[in-house]
Amino acid sequence: MEPDNAQLVVSITNKATLEQAWYNEARTHKPQTFKADATALVDPTDGGRKCDFCNWRTLTAEDAWGRFERRHAVTGSNLFKYGEPAHGLVLFKHHDPLAFSREQLDDFLGVSADWFAAAAAAHPDAAHPFFIWNCGPRAGASQFHGHGQLMLTTLAVPAQARLTQQAEQHALAHPGTSLYHDLVHSHAAVGLARLVVRGADRCWLLAHLAPQKDMEVVLLGSALTSPAFVAALHASLRALVDGLGVQTFNCGILNVPLGTQAAAEAANGLVANGFSELEAAPALEAAGGLGPDREPAQQGSDGGGAGLELPPLDLSWRPMMARVVSRGKITSPASDFGCLEVIGHASIGHTDPFLLIRMIDEQLGAAEV
Ligand SMILES: [Zn+2]
Numbered sequence: 001m002e003p004d005n006a007q008l009v010v011s012i013t014n015k016a017t018l019e020q021a022w023y024n025e026a027r028t029h030k031p032q033t034f035k036a037d038a039t040a041l042v043d044p045t046d047g048g049r050k051c052d053f054c055n056w057r058t059l060t061a062e063d064a065w066g067r068f069e070r071r072h073a074v075t076g077s078n079l080f081k082y083g084e085p086a087h088g089l090v091l092f093k094h095h096d097p098l099a100f101s102r103e104q105l106d107d108f109l110g111v112s113a114d115w116f117a118a119a120a121a122a123h124p125d126a127a128h129p130f131f132i133w134n135c136g137p138r139a140g141a142s143q144f145h146g147h148g149q150l151m152l153t154t155l156a157v158p159a160q161a162r163l164t165q166q167a168e169q170h171a172l173a174h175p176g177t178s179l180y181h182d183l184v185h186s187h188a189a190v191g192l193a194r195l196v197v198r199g200a201d202r203c204w205l206l207a208h209l210a211p212q213k214d215m216e217v218v219l220l221g222s223a224l225t226s227p228a229f230v231a232a233l234h235a236s237l238r239a240l241v242d243g244l245g246v247q248t249f250n251c252g253i254l255n256v257p258l259g260t261q262a263a264a265e266a267a268n269g270l271v272a273n274g275f276s277e278l279e280a281a282p283a284l285e286a287a288g289g290l291g292p293d294r295e296p297a298q299q300g301s302d303g304g305g306a307g308l309e310l311p312p313l314d315l316s317w318r319p320m321m322a323r324v325v326s327r328g329k330i331t332s333p334a335s336d337f338g339c340l341e342v343i344g345h346a347s348i349g350h351t352d353p354f355l356l357i358r359m360i361d362e363q364l365g366a367a368e369v
Helices: 025-029 102-122 158-173 179-188 227-244 261-267 353-368
Strands: 009-013 020-024 073-077 085-092 128-135 147-153 193-198 201-207 217-221 249-254 284-286 320-326 347-349
Touching: 020 025, 073 102, 085 102, 102 128, 102 147, 102 227, 158 179, 158 249, 179 193, 179 201, 179 217, 193 227, 193 353, 201 227, 201 353, 217 227, 227 249, 227 320, 227 353
Parallel strands: 020 347
Antiparallel strands: 009 020, 073 085, 085 147, 128 147, 128 249, 193 201, 193 284, 201 217, 217 320, 249 320
């Protein structure tokens, strides 16, 4: 082949979880023979006038324990359940699924946390929470209006069961580290990890090297009500929607803590780590370099950077893990899930994760102004 006809393919595999992505920038120019007319997310509800979720008081069900309501969001019960024994719904109070502020997201996650606590109290035998947010029909949503689903089940979903198993196996195979520490360190080594700080609260954010689908962001936080987590998730989603033109996405959250806020903080190493006694840290730190945990990062050949401030290794760290992915072009009728994904469990990486992290940096920077 002529040199200018060559294609660079980069394959990345997570050796702990076996997740795998194949990058080929040339594929983004691949001709698409299936055409659709829609150029944007189509609202079938006449701008909300025919939207069940805009009329949530009368057209959605409520759980046995009622609803949780805040200024911008409210919970309901899912009318078509598959999660057993509890399957709920969380709604933004506004209609447009792509327009949400940090305050609106804060309430969306806040009432979700309240719902999980009530569901856990009502069903003490069900120990497996899962948070689902599908935006747009391509991502699996059946309603235009921004909403998520809340599940508390007696059986863990496979992704949750695998994550728990992989974390245990990793700790046994590699004493002195954890799957989560290594995930952050490996991304920090190539400049794809960020630490978001709000007071004593922390969230680690990764532009995933082995994404499940395009533009995956992985967030490791303490709880749905964690200010650092809400800020990091908001910046990530705004980066996708506003910076990269995404109109359809999935956001799933694993390891959702069911205990009290204090238990969640302990799980994130905040209490044992004495973070609350530290001086206020800068609100945003780019963890571009590797340093010993809790020590200032050393200036390495990659340019160094601020410390990652990960919980100490002797603490059992089980952070809440959110995963956000783009579900491709709204204008393409061709699915972004083919045999490679459904059967092979690998994925094609369309978007350079270094571009993704730059877009997130812009959002995080704007949030500080
Ligand atoms: Zn609506």
